[in-house]
Structure formats: C-alpha cells, structure tokens
Amino acid sequence: MRGPQSPGPRADADPSLELTAFVGRSAELAELASALDRFRLVTVTGVGGVGKSRLAARAVRRRASAGPAGGVLHGRVELAPVSDPQFVEYAVLEALDLTDHTARLPRETLLEHLAGRPALLVLDGFEHLVDACAELTAQLLRQLPELRVLAVGRRPLGLAGERLFPLAPLPEDEAVELFTDRALTQGLRVADGPEVRELCRRLEGIPLALELAAGRLRALSPAQLLERLDDRFRLLTGGGRDGLPRHQALRTAIGWSHELCTPAERLLWARLSVFAQTFELEAAEYVCSGNGLAAEDVLDVLSELLAQSVVSREETPAGPRYRMLDTVRAYGADWLEATGDADRLRRRHRDWYLGLATWCELDWFSPRQREVADRVEAELPNLRAALECCLTGPAEAHLAQYLAGSLWFCWVGCGRLAEGRRWLERSAELESGYEQSRLKALWVLGYVAILQGDTVPALKALRECHEQAERSADPAAVAYAEHRTGCLALVTDDMARAESLLRSALDRYREIGELNSNVLMGQVELAMTRAFQGDLPDAVRLCQDVRRVCEDHGERWARSYALYVLAYAAWLEGAAERARELLADCLGHAHAFHDLLGSVLAIELLALVTATEGDPAEAAVLQGAAGRLWPSVGLPLFGSAYYNAPHEQCEATARHALGDARYEEGLREGALLDRPAAVARALGQDGGRALHALPAPRGRVPQEHAETGKREPAASPTRKGGETAG
Numbered sequence: 001m002r003g004p005q006s007p008g009p010r011a012d013a014d015p016s017l018e019l020t021a022f023v024g025r026s027a028e029l030a031e032l033a034s035a036l037d038r039f040r041l042v043t044v045t046g047v048g049g050v051g052k053s054r055l056a057a058r059a060v061r062r063r064a065s066a067g068p069a070g071g072v073l074h075g076r077v078e079l080a081p082v083s084d085p086q087f088v089e090y091a092v093l094e095a096l097d098l099t100d101h102t103a104r105l106p107r108e109t110l111l112e113h114l115a116g117r118p119a120l121l122v123l124d125g126f127e128h129l130v131d132a133c134a135e136l137t138a139q140l141l142r143q144l145p146e147l148r149v150l151a152v153g154r155r156p157l158g159l160a161g162e163r164l165f166p167l168a169p170l171p172e173d174e175a176v177e178l179f180t181d182r183a184l185t186q187g188l189r190v191a192d193g194p195e196v197r198e199l200c201r202r203l204e205g206i207p208l209a210l211e212l213a214a215g216r217l218r219a220l221s222p223a224q225l226l227e228r229l230d231d232r233f234r235l236l237t238g239g240g241r242d243g244l245p246r247h248q249a250l251r252t253a254i255g256w257s258h259e260l261c262t263p264a265e266r267l268l269w270a271r272l273s274v275f276a277q278t279f280e281l282e283a284a285e286y287v288c289s290g291n292g293l294a295a296e297d298v299l300d301v302l303s304e305l306l307a308q309s310v311v312s313r314e315e316t317p318a319g320p321r322y323r324m325l326d327t328v329r330a331y332g333a334d335w336l337e338a339t340g341d342a343d344r345l346r347r348r349h350r351d352w353y354l355g356l357a358t359w360c361e362l363d364w365f366s367p368r369q370r371e372v373a374d375r376v377e378a379e380l381p382n383l384r385a386a387l388e389c390c391l392t393g394p395a396e397a398h399l400a401q402y403l404a405g406s407l408w409f410c411w412v413g414c415g416r417l418a419e420g421r422r423w424l425e426r427s428a429e430l431e432s433g434y435e436q437s438r439l440k441a442l443w444v445l446g447y448v449a450i451l452q453g454d455t456v457p458a459l460k461a462l463r464e465c466h467e468q469a470e471r472s473a474d475p476a477a478v479a480y481a482e483h484r485t486g487c488l489a490l491v492t493d494d495m496a497r498a499e500s501l502l503r504s505a506l507d508r509y510r511e512i513g514e515l516n517s518n519v520l521m522g523q524v525e526l527a528m529t530r531a532f533q534g535d536l537p538d539a540v541r542l543c544q545d546v547r548r549v550c551e552d553h554g555e556r557w558a559r560s561y562a563l564y565v566l567a568y569a570a571w572l573e574g575a576a577e578r579a580r581e582l583l584a585d586c587l588g589h590a591h592a593f594h595d596l597l598g599s600v601l602a603i604e605l606l607a608l609v610t611a612t613e614g615d616p617a618e619a620a621v622l623q624g625a626a627g628r629l630w631p632s633v634g635l636p637l638f639g640s641a642y643y644n645a646p647h648e649q650c651e652a653t654a655r656h657a658l659g660d661a662r663y664e665e666g667l668r669e670g671a672l673l674d675r676p677a678a679v680a681r682a683l684g685q686d687g688g689r690a691l692h693a694l695p696a697p698r699g700r701v702p703q704e705h706a707e708t709g710k711r712e713p714a715a716s717p718t719r720k721g722g723e724t725a726g
Contacts, residue, residue: 041137047154075119080326089105096113096121101596101597103454121140122149168205169206170207199226202226212310269332278316283352317378349389357403364409413595415594420448436477442465449461475508499529499530524542524565528565557593596629623647625682
C-alpha cells in the first residue's frame with residue numbers, strides 16, 4: 001500500500017548486492033534497462049556466480065533514479081531461502097512491504113494493493129520454485145497491466161511474452177579489471193600481466209570465481225594461483241563437459257578455493273550451510289562447534305573465510321551479520337551431507353533458534369522491545385527453517401508448536417499475522433503428546449484469528465484450548481484462553497461478557513504471578529469495556545496504572561494501547577493538544593513495529609482531533625489515508641459500533657464544514673498516501689518517530705453516546721498480549 005509520495009522498498013535494497021564496486025557490464029546494463037522499458041517480463045539467466053543479481057539490482061537502481069521521483073513500487077524477492085512453494089506469495093508480500101492482517105489469501109492482497117500501481121517486481125533465485133513462480137507471475141501480469149517483472153535465475157520461467165536476457169561471463173578486459181579491483185580492496189596492487197590474464201581466462205570471466213581467487217592473494221601470487229588452479233582443472237576435467245562448461249568452471253573455482261582451505265575452514269564452510277541467508281557470530285559458534293571444531297576457534301576460522309570471500313559481512317539494525325552466496329552455500333551443503341553430519345547440524349540449528357525465540361519472548365517485556373523486533377526481523381529466514389525442520393519430523397511436533405506459539409509477539413506485534421497463522425495452524429493440527437506446547441499454539445492461533453476478524457476459527461481454537469487446559473489442570477493456559485475469549489467478546493460488542501471474562505483472566509494471572517505485556521493488555525482491554533459502558537474515570541485509572549507499570553519496566557508496546565485510551569479521554573475532556581501528543585507517541589510506536597492495526601486506529605483518532613481543532617480538510621485527508629489501510633487490516637473497526645463512533649463523528653463534522661464535494665476530495669487525496677506517508681502526514685512531519693506499540697480496532701458507537709462520553713473507543717483489545725504461558 002504505497003502512494004506516489006513514497007516509492008517503497010527498493011529492489012536493490014539488499015546490502016549484499018552492493019558490498020563492492022560494480023565493475024564492467026556497462027553495455028549489459030544499458031541493454032537490460034532498455035529491455036525493461038520495452039517488455040513487461042524480462043528474465044536474466046546465466047550460470048550461478050555470473051553476476052545476475054548484481055546486474056539486476058544495478059538496472060533497477062538506474063531505472064528508479066532516471067524516472068520521476070516516487071510513484072513506482074519496487075520490490076526484490078529473494079527466493080533462494082524459500083523451500084515451500086506455498087510461501088512464495090508471502091515472500092512477495094514481504095518484499096513489497098505489504099502488511100495484511102486479514103485471513104485473505106496473499107495473492108488477493110497482492111492483486112488489490114498493486115491494482116492501478118506502476119510496480120517493478122524482482123524475483124531472484126526462483127529456479128527451485130519455477131512452477132509456483134511462473135503461475136503467480138502469469139496471473140499478476142495478466143491482471144495488473146502496470147506491473148513489470150524482472151526475473152533472475154538459472155533458467156527461464158517459460159511464459160509467453162518472456163524476454164530472455166542471458167548474461168555471459170565477463171570479457172577478458174573486464175575480468176582483469178574486476179580481479180585487480182578486488183585485490184585493491186585487500187590493500188594489494190596486482191599488475192595486469194600474463195599470469196593474471198591466464199587466470200581470468202581459466203576462470204572463464206565468472207565474477208564469483210574471480211572474487212574467490214582474489215581472496216587468496218594475501219597468501220599466493222597470481223602465478224601460484226594459476227599453478228594451483230591448473231592442478232584443480234586437471235583433477236576435475238576427467239568427466240564429460242556435456243554442454244555446461246561454465247558450470248564446471250565455477251564449480252572448479254569453488255572446489256579449488258575449498259581445497260586451498262585448511263581442514264578447519266572446510267569444516268566450518270560446510271557447517272555454515274545450514275543457515276538461511278544471514279547469521280550472527282554467536283549462532284555460528286554454537287551451531288557449528290563440536291566434533292573437531294571448538295567454539296572458541298570459530299571466530300578465527302570465520303575470519304579466514306571472510307578474507308577468502310567465502311563469507312561476507314554486513315551491517316544491519318540487529319548488528320553485524322554474515323552470509324554466504326547461494327552457490328557457495330550449496331557447495332558447502334553437499335560437503336556437509338557427505339560428512340554424514342547434516343542431521344546433527346540441523347538439530348543444533350533448530351535448538352539455537354528455539355532458544356532465541358524463548359529469549360526474545362521473555363525480553364519482549366523489557367526496555368529491549370525494539371532490539372527484539374530487529375533481531376527477529378533479521379532472523380526470520382532461520383526461524384522459518386527451524387519451524388520447517390520441526391514440522392518435517394513427527395517426533396518434533398511439540399517443538400513446532402512451542403516455537404510457533406513463542407513467536408506470538410512477532411506474528412502479532414510485528415505485523416506478520418498471516419504468516420503466523422499458517423505456522424500455527426500447521427503445528428496445532430498435529431498430535432504431539434506435549435499438551436502444554438499445543439495449548440499455547442491454540443490460544444495464540446485464536447488470538448491471531450481474532451485480529452484478522454475471523455471470529456469462528458478464533459472461537460473454535462480458544463474453546464478447545466480452554467477445555468483441554470482445564471482437563472490437564474494448566475492454570476496459565478486457562479487464563480490465556482479466557483483472556484482471548486474476552487477480547488473476542490469485546491470486539492463483537494458484548495461488553496458485559498467481555499468485562500466478566502477479562503476480570504476473571506486478570507485474577508488468574510495474579511494468582512499464578514504472571515506479569516508481562518499480555519497481562520497489561522488485558523488491563524487495557526478491561527479499561528475499554530469500562531469506557532464503552534460509560535465509566536470513563538475507571539478506564540483512565542486502569543490505563544494510567546498500565547502506563548506506570550510499563551514505564552517501570554521499559555515496556556512500550558502495551559503502553560501504546562494505554563495511551564490510545566488516554567488520548568480519547570483527553571479529547572472528550574476538551575484537551576485536544578494533549579490528545580494529539582498522546583496519539584503521536586502511540587502512532588510512532590505502532591509504525592516502528594510495522595503494526596498496521598495500531599497505525600490506522602491512531603490515524604483515525606488523530607483525524608477526529610484534527611477536526612475538533614478546526615481543520616476539517618486535513619481531517620478528511622487523514623480519514624482517506626485510514627480508509628486505504630483498513631482493507632489490509634480486516635473488517636473496519638471490527639464492525640463494532642463502539643469502535644466506529646469516532647470515525648462517524650469525524651466524518652459528520654468534516655462533511656458539515658466542507659460540504660460533500662470537498663470532503664470527498666479530501667478522502668481521495670488521503671487515499672493516495674501509503675502507510676509511511678500517511679504516518680508522516682498524521683504526525684505533521686516528513687517521517688514518523690521511531691516508537692513502539694500496538695493500537696485498537698474501530699467500530700460503530702451510537703453518535704449520541706460518543707458525544708456524551710458514555711461510549712468511547714480505546715486501545716485495541718485484541719492486538720496485544722499472549723506471552724509466556726505454555
């Protein structure tokens with residue numbers, strides 16, 4: 001959901017594609033840019049390591065910089081880590097930064113959000129998912145006339161109208177330029193001479209092979225490199241070259257680099273192949289150590305692999321991380337399988353990420369929430385690999401349930417409801433024999449379904465959880481199931497039942513000594529029921545208490561919901577400036593956590609405050625921006641009469657002041673804003689502040705109640721909580 005003001009995520013945003021200077025390829029770059037102008041589907045093909053991804057990224061960068069500012073949505077989908085064809089569409093949503101909290105199929109979301117939008121989608125590394133990618137691409141191109149697709153892989157998609165762009169290796173002069181440039185990055189000057197040119201010819205101008213060779217220059221001269229490479233070629237050319245000489249040359253170069261490694265380096269290279277995309281040092285030290293490689297030696301060995309260009313390092317919001325190119329990883333994976341140690345390494349990888357999820361869940365209720373969000377974002381590919389590992393082993397179903405449930409804060413707090421629901425459903429349907437893990441998966445599943453507005457599956461999961469928890473005498477699971485059932489009553493306007501269930505759940509939490517973000521959200525949700533039933537002072541008291549506890553613990557997420565309620569109370573009391581201050585805090589946090597529901601609720605209430613302050617035109621724009629966001633959330637304001645009251649009051653005020661025509665014009669202007677632009681507009685600045693929170697659903701309240709303060713919306717009842725139970 002991106003408007004003309006903001007081009008959105010860039011297809012060349014992957015830092016791994018721009019770690020080094022772009023050498024040569026000027027003719028290919030111009031030709032590819034021209035092909036993108038003339039064709040809607042262009043597929044760059046070529047051997048692994050030939051530079052397809054980097055050329056595609058460069059072409060998209062040039063295309064974006066040459067065009068008008070903004071307007072075109074760019075997204076690069078890295079498909080190499082995706083093993084299940086069913087997750088291709090989720091990967092596309094993620095690359096386009098399209099957050100959708102509903103239970104819709106991801107393809108429906110793609111079609112809706114890209115409709116009428118100029119967009120360029122880069123599908124990188126699709127060859128192992130060619131059927132799923134081809135089918136998706138065909139439908140998207142058929143139904144979205146303004147979409148262009150740049151595919152990058154070792155084979156075509158095989159679609160009608162596909163313009164193939166085979167990428168050849170570098171010509172000799174450019175290969176020499178690349179080799180000497182990479183030598184310079186290590187502080188070494190290598191002259192263009194016979195040995196260098198022969199080396200580049202033997203490596204057939206494949207950029208990855210050249211970079212691997214340059215990584216050896218600290219220890220070997222070009223002549224020595226050439227001598228060793230000659231030996232390697234003689235060793236590997238016994239088999240038929242059967243039409244794929246460049247594949248053999250690349251594998252030869254990688255194998256030669258592998259052969260030059262020490263035994264410890266080869267061992268670490270193989271073991272690092274279990275990681276999906278990037279990884280951190282601590283993970284490598286745990287997962288890859290043992291059986292011949294001590295944990296304290298991993299850093300030194302990894303440093304050597306970095307120096308040899310087998311591994312690269314990059315900076316991320318979560319700190320420094322490491323990655324191997326897919327071709328290099330695949331070579332290592334073959335060796336790992338050959339050692340017979342692959343299963344053990346996969347189990348160690350799974351165990352590390354089970355521990356990471358446990359730590360992150362506990363640390364969510366702390367001043368480190370932002371750090372936790374960044375960490376989980378960076379680790380998602382590895383967490384998915386761990387989930388898949390658990391789901392493919394029947395004896396590990398309980399671990400899948402535990403991991404999917406422990407990541408509730410990622411699914412709910414960091415805007416990944418659709419993906420979370422898929423993992424939760426897959427794990428919860430398994431019989432694991434570990435009741436506690438399955439109960440947790442069930443109540444988290446119910447929580448996610450509530451937030452998606454899917455009440456029937458939510459109620460089914462929560463009832464099953466409650467009944468089984470009582471049979472197995474699990475007080476924590478009973479409390480969480482009761483809490484979430486109270487949330488369901490809240491968003492369906494059954495205030496008396498909601499209050500009763502929430503009070504009971506809070507009592508249960510106190511009995512077992514549970515205090516976390518989820519418990520505090522239960523108190524905020526109880527405050528909402530009090531506000532909706534006309535007891536505003538009690539609602540304010542409850543939320544002020546939540547705010548104090550949150551600030552004592554450095555918690556920001558539940559605090560934002562409390563701020564939402566307090567902001568509405570301030571508006572009712574005529575303190576519009578104070579209400580705006582509270583909502584700015586709330587909105588900034590929600591946006592920073594990628595919380596679409598929280599963002600749209602805060603924008604809705606800011607529209608009402610803006611209308612009250614005497615600017616109905618700006619209020620209409622904000623309502624238009626919110627209107628664009630709601631389809632990705634689900635049923636607007638949960639279809640609740642209580643939650644909808646501020647929206648109706650704002651619309652009535654703005655229409656009365658502006659007239660229908662000017663009001664509708666404001667709505668259309670707001671509908672052009674994507675989420676970042678809408679947040680910036682609502683905050684009255686160029687960009688939102690980095691805060692943390694989750695908001696509330698909106699609904700309908702009789703207008704007279706909203707004006708008298710008898711019924712008022714508050715923080716999202718279903719968007720928070722669910723912590724360590726189970």
